[in-house]
Amino acid sequence: MSTPEFVLALREKVGHAPLWLPGVTGVVVRDANAPDPEVLMVRRADNGAWTPVTGIVDPGEHPADAVVREVAEETGVEAVPVRLARVGVTEPGVYPNGDQVQFIELTFRLEWRSGEPHPADGENTDARWCAVSRLPALGQDMRARIDAALADDERAAFFAGGELVR
Incomplete structure (x- = not known):
């Protein structure tokens, strides 16, 4: 993944020390009322x-704007946020270069407006629409993000340690 400039600047000062970063996930839905x-x-x-x-929220950027930007940059798809679906905290991670990171993760449900997906910025090798009944194999956390975005509940779900804490 491409590392934002502000993270590179922080890394110059803190080295590999843990960084707490705001992250967004965009669950873009097309044909929401279809079976x-x-x-x-x-x-x-x-x-x-x-x-x-x-993706990562840039300094001073509203998270809803960040998720719209990330969707457009990575896939060429235009979408609008419908609601905040989930708030979670990822497990601490370490990148191959030794950088330590942990994310406060905000999952948004978005509605498709236009564009056909394609890998637009080099961060992905494929981009496509997948029917909910035929999603590819997913990790448990990513599946939970999608499920929260697709839920009929208008309230956001709050997760800590992999458990719903609402």
Whole structure:
């Protein structure tokens, strides 16, 4: 994944020390009222995993604007946020270069407006619509993000340690 400039600048000062960063996940839904709606999925270039679009919120950027920007940058799809679906905290992680990170993760449900998905910025090797009934294999956390976005509940779900804490 492409590292934002502000993170690179922080890394110059803190080295590999843990960083707490705001992250967003965009679950873009097309044909929401269809019997089997479609969700926008990308195949990540760094590990080959299928996920919804994810990204980092830039300093001063509203998270809803960040998720719209990330979807457009990564897939060429235009979408609008409908609601905040989930708030979670990822497990601490370490990148191959030794950088430590943990994310407060905000999952948004978005509605498709226009555009056909394609890997637009090099962060992904594929981008496509997938029927909810035929999603590719997903990790438990990514599946939980999608499920929260697709739920009929208008309230956001709050997760800590993999458990719903609402």
